[in-house]
Amino acid sequence: MKNEYLFELKDFHVWVGEKEILKGLNLRIKQGSVHVIFGPNGSGKTTLLNAVMGFSGYRVTGQILFHGKDITRLPVNERARLGIGISFQRPPAIHGVKLRHLIATSAKTNGRLLDEYARKLNLVDFLERDVNVGFSGGEIKRAELLQLLLQDPDLIFLDEPESGVDLENIALIGEYTNHLLGKKLRPQEDKTMKELRREVSKSGLLITHTGHILNYVNADVGHILMGGRIACEANPQEMLNTLQECGFQECYRCFRKEEDHVKR
Amino acid sequence: MSNDKKTLADDLDLSGYREDAPEHAEIEDLSRLSPEDQQVLLMTGIDPTGKQRYGSFFQKDHTVVHCRTDFEGAEIMSVTAARKKYDGLKEYWGKLVPADKDVYTRRAEEHMEHGYYIRSLPGAQVRYPLQACLYLTEDKLAQDVHNIVIAEEASNLNIITGCATAPHVRSGLHVGVSEFYVKKGATLSFTMIHNWAEDMAVRPRSAVILEEGATYISNYICLVPARDLQMYPTAILKGKGSVATFHTVLLARPGSLMDVGSRVILQAAECRAEIISRAVSTGGKIIARGYISGEYPGVKAHLECKGLLLSKKGNIHAIPELEGKTLDLDMSHEAAVGKIAQEEIEYLMARGLSEQEATSLIIKGFLSLDIVGLPENLQNELQQMIDQTDTDAM
Ligand SMILES: Nc1ncnc2c1ncn2[C@@H]1O[C@H](COP(=O)(O)OP(=O)(O)O)[C@@H](O)[C@H]1O
Ligand SMILES: [Mg+2]
Numbered sequence: 001m002k003n004e005y006l007f008e009l010k011d012f013h014v015w016v017g018e019k020e021i022l023k024g025l026n027l028r029i030k031q032g033s034v035h036v037i038f039g040p041n042g043s044g045k046t047t048l049l050n051a052v053m054g055f056s057g058y059r060v061t062g063q064i065l066f067h068g069k070d071i072t073r074l075p076v077n078e079r080a081r082l083g084i085g086i087s088f089q090r091p092p093a094i095h096g097v098k099l100r101h102l103i104a105t106s107a108k109t110n111g112r113l114l115d116e117y118a119r120k121l122n123l124v125d126f127l128e129r130d131v132n133v134g135f136s137g138g139e140i141k142r143a144e145l146l147q148l149l150l151q152d153p154d155l156i157f158l159d160e161p162e163s164g165v166d167l168e169n170i171a172l173i174g175e176y177t178n179h180l181l182g183k184k185l186r187p188q189e190d191k192t193m194k195e196l197r198r199e200v201s202k203s204g205l206l207i208t209h210t211g212h213i214l215n216y217v218n219a220d221v222g223h224i225l226m227g228g229r230i231a232c233e234a235n236p237q238e239m240l241n242t243l244q245e246c247g248f249q250e251c252y253r254c255f256r257k258e259e260d261h262v263k264r
Numbered sequence: 265m266s267n268d269k270k271t272l273a274d275d276l277d278l279s280g281y282r283e284d285a286p287e288h289a290e291i292e293d294l295s296r297l298s299p300e301d302q303q304v305l306l307m308t309g310i311d312p313t314g315k316q317r318y319g320s321f322f323q324k325d326h327t328v329v330h331c332r333t334d335f336e337g338a339e340i341m342s343v344t345a346a347r348k349k350y351d352g353l354k355e356y357w358g359k360l361v362p363a364d365k366d367v368y369t370r371r372a373e374e375h376m377e378h379g380y381y382i383r384s385l386p387g388a389q390v391r392y393p394l395q396a397c398l399y400l401t402e403d404k405l406a407q408d409v410h411n412i413v414i415a416e417e418a419s420n421l422n423i424i425t426g427c428a429t430a431p432h433v434r435s436g437l438h439v440g441v442s443e444f445y446v447k448k449g450a451t452l453s454f455t456m457i458h459n460w461a462e463d464m465a466v467r468p469r470s471a472v473i474l475e476e477g478a479t480y481i482s483n484y485i486c487l488v489p490a491r492d493l494q495m496y497p498t499a500i501l502k503g504k505g506s507v508a509t510f511h512t513v514l515l516a517r518p519g520s521l522m523d524v525g526s527r528v529i530l531q532a533a534e535c536r537a538e539i540i541s542r543a544v545s546t547g548g549k550i551i552a553r554g555y556i557s558g559e560y561p562g563v564k565a566h567l568e569c570k571g572l573l574l575s576k577k578g579n580i581h582a583i584p585e586l587e588g589k590t591l592d593l594d595m596s597h598e599a600a601v602g603k604i605a606q607e608e609i610e611y612l613m614a615r616g617l618s619e620q621e622a623t624s625l626i627i628k629g630f631l632s633l634d635i636v637g638l639p640e641n642l643q644n645e646l647q648q649m650i651d652q653t654d655t656d657a658m
Binding site: 056076091094 | 605606607608610611612613614615616617618619621622625626628629630631632633
């Protein structure tokens with residue numbers, strides 16, 4: 001039987017040291033679907049993605065399923081090879097390693113496509129520079145996107161892809177994030193067919209504090225992460241509107257009601 | 265120099281080495297060497313085809329077996345031949361590295377079996393490097409050489425020297441005295457690559473003097489094990505506005521001891537110097553030294569010493585020293601010894617690299633220096649050498 005969900009978290013807890021940051025999350029993402037998680041600063045959004053990728057420094061219980069397979073204990077690179085990719089909120093700089101070299105080492109597709117995407121993302125010169133060394137906020141995010149476009153994963157985690165990016169670049173990042181996620185692009189003359197033919201089967205988990213990126217990226221389902229728990233499953237655009245009007249304060253009220261409900 | 269006594273107390277036992285080597289036949293073309301030898305040369309920066317080189321010098325044990333140059337702007341020959349031709353090279357011989365400096369310079373004076381002499385003529389622009397190789401093919405042999413390099417006024421000279429042992433050699437002693445003269449307005453870029461057998465003891469003794477407006481760029485690379493390597497070349501910036509840069513890249517595996525530094529004495533107005541070293545230990549001991557002495561107001565110098573320690577058994581000891589002897593100096597240093605950040609490894613793993621691939625990529629990145637002023641093709645060759653370094657042991 002084919003699994004309906006590409007990605008599932010079951011009763012997912014994460015500790016950093018003695019501190020429990022995530023307190024039993026449940027989340028399911030269908031093939032081809034893009035979810036958004038909103039959450040105030042420090043609510044554990046980055047922790048969630050890092051722990052799901054398998055980075056060190058986190059103690060984890062519960063289950064992570066990808067294509068129905070339990071990947072909770074796999075090394076990071078095996079998760080990546082299965083088809084999970086991540087754009088870091090704050091990636092480290094790698095001295096002495098050229099961006100082109102890293103992509104050549106890690107990417108699925110290569111060659112001409114790399115130069116083409118680099119041109120589109122205004123990163124041609126950056127291919128010959130050390131990875132993230134002296135990159136500005138926007139350059140970092142575009143370089144992350146470039147790496148992901150060539151890695152071509154099936155499930156894509158994006159940790160605040162718009163943070164530290166100026167307005168002009170948000171549109172560009174938004175456009176190619178959409179493209180990466182396989183969301184429909186209207187036929188355009190300056191696009192190659194290859195780009196347009198990208199399948200609409202990618203799934204994503206997009207994390208955002210501000211929500212700006214939603215002006216450019218089509219997401220299907222929205223959630224809130226607060227107090228170590230995920231709540232809501234709603235239209236992301238509507239959620240964003242509410243958040244922009246009332247802030248996360250509104251969510252607190254909603255959360256409290258739910259907790260009362262549980263107690264009763 | 266003032267702080268010579270601070271170099272390692274030396275306890276090498278010199279009695280176990282042979283002084284005599286069989287004579288070797290001349291080689292017309294380095295590409296006639298065996299494929300194994302050629303492979304060693306390639307990893308030592310020496311191109312056996314000589315295609316992108318203006319000239320070559322090749323000394324096998326105690327015999328100079330090959331020497332040629334196609335370029336009128338430079339001379340390359342055995343130092344013995346040069347002394348015959350130029351009245352003993354009296355102006356240069358022993359003037360920077362005195363014969364009685366230490367036990368090794370005395371050895372070199374006593375046992376000297378050639379070495380190279382390279383000179384660029386005034387105004388010559390040597391676009392491609394000249395290459396010189398000192399090759400050891402006899403086990404337990406002592407090779408003592410004396411090299412003289414002269415960049416005449418306003419010339420631009422570019423040299424790669426490789427010192428290596430043949431694949432079957434396990435141990436030996438290499439002692440090399442080198443004296444460099446960079447004259448008014450000249451630029452000398454000198455790249456030295458060592459490719460030794462595990463049980464080699466190596467004692468270069470070098471000094472450089474720079475006249476007004478001269479530039480000296482030194483690159484030293486040793487990525488292979490050497491049991492005992494000790495060198496501390498000195499550059500004396502005597503002429504106004506002269507500039508010296510030292511880059512050093514070291515990889516020490518278990519059993520290796522590398523005591524390597526660079527010393528710069530700034531003696532004239534507007535002089536500048538930079539010493540940069542990268543040291544990786546996978547179990548060996550590295551002493552990364554640096555010494556800068558400011559002796560003229562207004563000079564500028566910086567010393568940077570970075571180490572990656574990858575094994576509990578390894579040891580990296582960074583000793584950066586600055587000595588100011590006058591007012592108004594701008595001298596600084598930074599030293600750091602640490603491990604690879606886990607965050608960097610995991611970043612690369614998130615792109616699909618295994619932990620070992622990620623580690624190796626980071627180490628190679630750490631070792632690769634973007635060297636300003638080095639011709640691009642040479643820079644690429646050095647990068648390739650680092651890329652091809654066997655990282656299994658890491
Ligand atoms: N390595 C760590 N050590 C200590 N505390 C951490 C660490 N990583 C995260 N935290 C804490 O976990 C909480 C969630 O952090 P984070 O996941 O970065 O939040 P967000 O991405 O939502 O802003 C914060 O209180 C943060 O201080
Ligand atoms: Mg975050």
